[in-house]
Structures are given as C-alpha cells and as structure tokens.
Amino acid sequence: MAEESQPNPFGPLAAQWMESWRAMAGASDISETWSNSMLPFIMKRAAERGFGMSAGNDLAEAIERMAKGPRLADVLDFDRKLASVAAAWSELQSKLAAYHVVASKPWMRAAEQFSARPPDERVKDAGWRAELGAWNELANEELIANQRTDEFLVAQKQLLQAATEFRARQSDIADTISAILGVPTQRDFDEVTRQLTELRRELRALERRVGESASRGDA
Amino acid sequence: MSSEKPNWNTTGPFAEMTDKMLKAGKLLSTIKDEDVDVGATPKTLVMRRDKVELFRYEPLTEQKVNTPVLLAYGLIGRYTMADLQEDRSLVRSLLSQGLDLWLVDWGQPNRTERWLTIDDYVDDYIHAAVERVCRETGHDRITLLGICEGGVFTTCYAALHPDKVKGLVLTITPIDFHADRDDPDTHHGFLNLWTRSLDRADIDRLVDTYGGLPGEFMSSVFSLMTPMRSLTKYNIDLIDVVDDEAKLMNFLRMEKWLADRPAHPGEAAKQWLKDLYQDNKLVKGEFELSGRLVDLSKLTAPVLNVFALNDHIIPPTCSRALGDHVGTKDYSEIELPGGHVGLFVSSKSQGSLSKGISEWLAARD
Numbered sequence: 193m194a195e196e197s198q199p200n201p202f203g204p205l206a207a208q209w210m211e212s213w214r215a216m217a218g219a220s221d222i223s224e225t226w227s228n229s230m231l232p233f234i235m236k237r238a239a240e241r242g243f244g245m246s247a248g249n250d251l252a253e254a255i256e257r258m259a260k261g262p263r264l265a266d267v268l269d270f271d272r273k274l275a276s277v278a279a280a281w282s283e284l285q286s287k288l289a290a291y292h293v294v295a296s297k298p299w300m301r302a303a304e305q306f307s308a309r310p311p312d313e314r315v316k317d318a319g320w321r322a323e324l325g326a327w328n329e330l331a332n333e334e335l336i337a338n339q340r341t342d343e344f345l346v347a348q349k350q351l352l353q354a355a356t357e358f359r360a361r362q363s364d365i366a367d368t369i370s371a372i373l374g375v376p377t378q379r380d381f382d383e384v385t386r387q388l389t390e391l392r393r394e395l396r397a398l399e400r401r402v403g404e405s406a407s408r409g410d411a
Numbered sequence: 412m413s414s415e416k417p418n419w420n421t422t423g424p425f426a427e428m429t430d431k432m433l434k435a436g437k438l439l440s441t442i443k444d445e446d447v448d449v450g451a452t453p454k455t456l457v458m459r460r461d462k463v464e465l466f467r468y469e470p471l472t473e474q475k476v477n478t479p480v481l482l483a484y485g486l487i488g489r490y491t492m493a494d495l496q497e498d499r500s501l502v503r504s505l506l507s508q509g510l511d512l513w514l515v516d517w518g519q520p521n522r523t524e525r526w527l528t529i530d531d532y533v534d535d536y537i538h539a540a541v542e543r544v545c546r547e548t549g550h551d552r553i554t555l556l557g558i559c560e561g562g563v564f565t566t567c568y569a570a571l572h573p574d575k576v577k578g579l580v581l582t583i584t585p586i587d588f589h590a591d592r593d594d595p596d597t598h599h600g601f602l603n604l605w606t607r608s609l610d611r612a613d614i615d616r617l618v619d620t621y622g623g624l625p626g627e628f629m630s631s632v633f634s635l636m637t638p639m640r641s642l643t644k645y646n647i648d649l650i651d652v653v654d655d656e657a658k659l660m661n662f663l664r665m666e667k668w669l670a671d672r673p674a675h676p677g678e679a680a681k682q683w684l685k686d687l688y689q690d691n692k693l694v695k696g697e698f699e700l701s702g703r704l705v706d707l708s709k710l711t712a713p714v715l716n717v718f719a720l721n722d723h724i725i726p727p728t729c730s731r732a733l734g735d736h737v738g739t740k741d742y743s744e745i746e747l748p749g750g751h752v753g754l755f756v757s758s759k760s761q762g763s764l765s766k767g768i769s770e771w772l773a774a775r776d
Contacts, residue, residue: 319424320424324647328639328643329639331638331639332637332638332639332640335638335639336597336598336601336636336638337597339601339635339638340597340601340604345604345605345608346608348605348608349608349609349610349613352609352613352617353613353616356613356616356617356620357616359620359621360616360620363620378622381522382522382525382622385522385523385524385525385526386525386526389526389527389531390526392461393531393535396535
C-alpha cells in the first residue's frame with residue numbers, strides 16, 4: 193500500500209512564483225516571455241518529482257496521481273498554456289487592428305472620390321438607388337484594387353498567421369483538459385484517422401492486386 | 412439645423428423599404444428548409460465507398476448518347492450547383508438531351524478525412540466509380556465531366572488511366588494556375604494571387620490546426636472577390652427579390668448552396684494550394700499522384716474545355732491553357748459569357764452549356 197503523501201514544502205513557493213509571474217504578465221507582454229521560456233517546463237518537471245524532496249517512491253506516487261487527477265504539476269502546465277493563449281489573443285488583436293487600417297483605406301479613397309464628383313455625375317436626380325449603385329461601383333473598384341496590393345496581402349497573411357496560432361494554442365488547452373480527464377485528445381483522434389486511412393489504402397491496394405491476379409488466372 | 416427633414420411619411424423610399432423589409436421577414440418565417448430544395452433531380456444510389464457515393468440519375472427521356480457520363484465536382488462547395496433548381500440545372504438539361512448521367516458525390520468531409528490526398532480521390536474514389544459504371548453499363552470506357560477542382564481530378568484521371576476514358580469534358584477548370592498573370596482583368600484571379608502570397612508553412616499550419624481547410628474560411632475568401640456584392644446581398648438584393656416568389660426562391664437556393672461548404676480534406680488541400688496553386692506542378696509535368704507523374708500529353712481522349720469569360724475565381728486564361736498541353740488532336744473549347752457560378756445557374760447560359768456538351772458528346776459517341 194502506498195504511503196500517504198506528505199505536504200511538499202516547495203508547493204506553496206512554486207505557487208508564489210506563479211502569482212508573481214501572473215502579476216507581471218498583466219503589466220506587460222511578459223506572458224509571452226513566460227510562455228516561451230523553459231521555466232514553466234522545468235517547473236513542471238521539478239514539481240512532478242517533488243522538487244527533489246520526494247522519498248523516491250515513484251510508482252506509488254504515479255498511481256496515486258493517476259487516481260487523483262490534476263495536481264500542482266498539471267496546474268503549472270495549464271497556467272503556462274493559458275498565458276500562451278492570452279499572448280496569442282493579444283497578437284491576434286494587434287494584427288486585426290493592423291488589417292483594419294489597411295482595409296479601411298479604399299473606403300476613404302472611395303468616399304473622397306465620390307464626394308468630389310460633380311453633381312451631374314452623382315446621378316442625384318435619378319434617385320437614391322442610382323446613387324447607391326454609383327457608390328457601390330466606385331467602392332467595389334477601390335476595394336478590389338486594394339486587395340491586390342502587397343500591403344493588404346501582407347496584412348491579411350499576418351492576420352491569418354495570428355488567428356491560426358491562437359486556434360492552435362486553444363486546441364492545446366483543450367488537449368490538456370482532455371488528457372487530465374482521461375478523454376482522447378484531438379491529437380489522438382488525428383493519429384487514429386491517419387492509421388485508418390493508411391490501413392484502408394493498404395487493404396485496397398491488396399484487393400486490387402488480388403483482383404488483377406485472379407483476372408490473369410494466376411495460380 | 413437643416414430645414415430638410417427625412418421623409419418618414421407612409422409613402423416615399425423609406426416607407427417602401429420598411430414595408431418590404433417587414434414583408435421579407437414575414438415571408439422568410441413561413442418558408443421551411445425542405446421548401447428550398449437543391450440537388451433534387453431524382454437519382455439512385457449505386458455504390459458507397461467511405462463517405463463517397465456514386466449515383467445514377469433517373470432518365471428524363473429516351474437515351475440518345477450511349478456512353479455513360481460521370482460527373483465529378485470539386486471539394487470546395489458541392490455538386491448541387493449543377494442541379495440548383497428545376498429550370499436552372501445542368502443535370503436536368505443533360506438528362507433532357509438523352510444522356511446516361513452518373514454522379515460521384517464526395518459527401519461531407521470533415522476532420523475524419525484529414526489524411527486523404529488527391530491521390531485517393533483520383534486513383535481510388537474516381538477509379539472505383541469508373542469501374543462500377545463500366546460494370547453496370549457494359550462499357551469499357553466512359554466520359555468524364557469535371558467541374559472546377561473536379562475538372563482537375565478528372566484531367567489527372569484521364570492522363571493516368573487513358574484506357575478507361577472515352578472523352579473528357581471540363582468546365583471552369585484551372586490547369587495553368589499561374590496564367591492569371593496573363594489575364595488583364597483585375598477582378599479576376601485574386602484566389603491565385605492570395606494563395607501565392609501565403610508562406611508554405613502558413614498553409615501547413617492552417618490545415619494541421621483545423622484538420623482541413625474550413626469551408627467557412629474559403630467562403631470568406633470568395634466573398635472578398637466581390638466585396639460590394641457581398642455587402643449588399645442581405646439588404647438591398649434580398650429586399651429587391653422579396654416581391655417575386657420565384658426570384659426569392661432562387662435567392663434562397665443559392666444561399667443554401669453557398670452555405671453547404673464542407674471542409675476540404677487536409678492533405679488534399681495542401682496539394683491543391685501548394686503543389687498546384689503555388690508551384691503550378693500540373694503544367695510543369697511535376698504533379699505526382701500515387702507515385703506517377705501526371706503527364707498531360709497522355710491525355711489522348713477527345714477533350715471539350717468549357718470556361719466562363721467573366722470567371723473571377725478561375726480566370727479563363729487558366730482554363731484555356733490546357734490546349735497547349737494535351738496529347739489529343741481532338742480538342743475543342745466553348746467560351747461562354749458569365750461568371751464561375753453563373754455558368755451553371757443563370758437562365759441565359761442554361762441552354763448553351765448543356766447543348767454544347769451534349770452535341771459534342773453525340774458527335775463522338
């Protein structure tokens with residue numbers, strides 16, 4: 193029977209470090225630094241081994257951990273991942289703002305051109321639909337021209353990169369929760385479907401070879 | 412303060428718009444999903460392979476062209492564009508011309524199909540469908556009718572399996588993915604430009620993260636190509652058609668087709684975007700499927716290439732390029748007015764598209 197675990201004196205200390213990091217993260221983009229550094233990884237590894245203070249009864253502790261679920265090591269790792277999502281969210285907002293700046297330029301150009309048109313060209317007397325049609329045509333040309341500029345293409349690419357990164361880090365959180373709860377993760381699912389797809393290919397290639405062999409009358 | 416005041420009276424443009432919006436809301440609340448039927452031409456399921464289904468359409472008239480025709484759409488959007496409604500259906504028009512028409516439907520791919528490649532679609536699903544059609548009809552070879560990305564799949568199949576293909580009909584199919592540079596119309600080819608602007612790692616990361624190319628994402632890229640049209644669709648355009656039941660139902664069927672956009676299978680999406688859109692491997696003779704290079708000069712079956720002159724998604728120059736690469740001398744083109752989708756759903760192009768295809772097929776039956 194496993195011995196009852198003793199309270200780890202380094203647990204509260206690690207929690208204090210975490211709080212300090214969290215406080216700093218609120219004031220600057222240090223959350224990104226935290227996420228990208230090796231510190232959370234090492235802290236997780238160290239916490240798993242009781243910061244070198246455990247009695248060496250690894251098997252018993254592992255069994256106990258599996259039964260109890262989340263503990264300090266998991267919480268530390270999860271916290272790191274949450275900080276990582278927050279950093280990705282911040283980056284996404286920044287790229288979104290940059291994109292909106294580029295995307296708004298053709299609207300301003302179209303508005304300037306439209307208002308500068310002489311009244312007869314603005315088909316004012318033809319009614320609001322005709323005027324709207326003229327505006328749509330002008331704005332459409334400006335928007336399409338803008339989309340073909342390097343500035344727009346770079347802004348939308350960076351937005352796509354940031355959005356994908358944010359989604360990837362969200363998925364990482366979901367996978368962490370799934371792992372803690374003992375539920376298959378997205379990665380597990382992808383691995384199963386990969387194996388299934390490859391197995392199906394092999395089976396069908398074999399079927400074809402057998403069919404061709406039979407049609408040739410091979411023994 | 413200005414002395415001019417908006418016209419809030421019960422007459423005038425504002426009142427008219429308000430009245431129409433109320434009417435639209437009331438009408439839309441009475442129309443049910445099943446009332447907006449797309450892809451409704453009767454057909455029979457003949458084979459199922461994973462999520463892929465092979466159908467045979469019920470004949471509408473006496474068969475006049477003996478060789479069966481297998482229709483293959485792409486993985487971006489669904490085949491229902493070719494069968495949107497009774498009076499705007501390439502499928503019905505071809506059946507009315509006496510064709511024996513079959514359909515390979517890719518179903519609704521999702522993350523489960525993440526690892527499927529174009530190799531699987533060409534050398535497994537299409538090949539299995541062709542063999543089944545041959546077995547059911549007693550033919551050795553059949554005609555393939557590819558639409559958009561489905562046209563690329565059928566082109567590859569015809570080049571890799573020439574003994575199974577009697578004729579190849581392509582519609583709005585990109586072959587030279589860099590030929591948008593030869594199209595002077597700035598409304599054309601944004602998809603080519605946009606894809607080339609991405610880093611290869613971006614495409615990998617996008618597909619790996621989502622497990623495929625999300626349909627919603629591709630919809631937003633398509634919306635960018637016609638920006639003002641996308642912005643006025645649910646206000647001005649909808650209000651314009653609300654008085655006319657037939658036009659409203661057209662609008663709703665088109666919306667239903669647009670919304671039915673499954674995810675593009677992941678590994679196939681990487682090939683589509685990187686190997687074809689970015690590297691243009693098909694016309695370079697470098698596109699490899701199942702360990703074999705797709706050599707367009709091996710396209711020895713007669714080819715009919717149909718494209719739309721105002722196609723903003725697949726510039727006509729990208730389609731027309733096929734003529735320089737095929738091995739057959741029996742190569743024909745039909746240029747039609749209209750756009751990528753309009754070719755199939757506009758009342759103007761209905762007759763000319765199906766008539767052009769069926770006459771070409773009948774002459775080679």
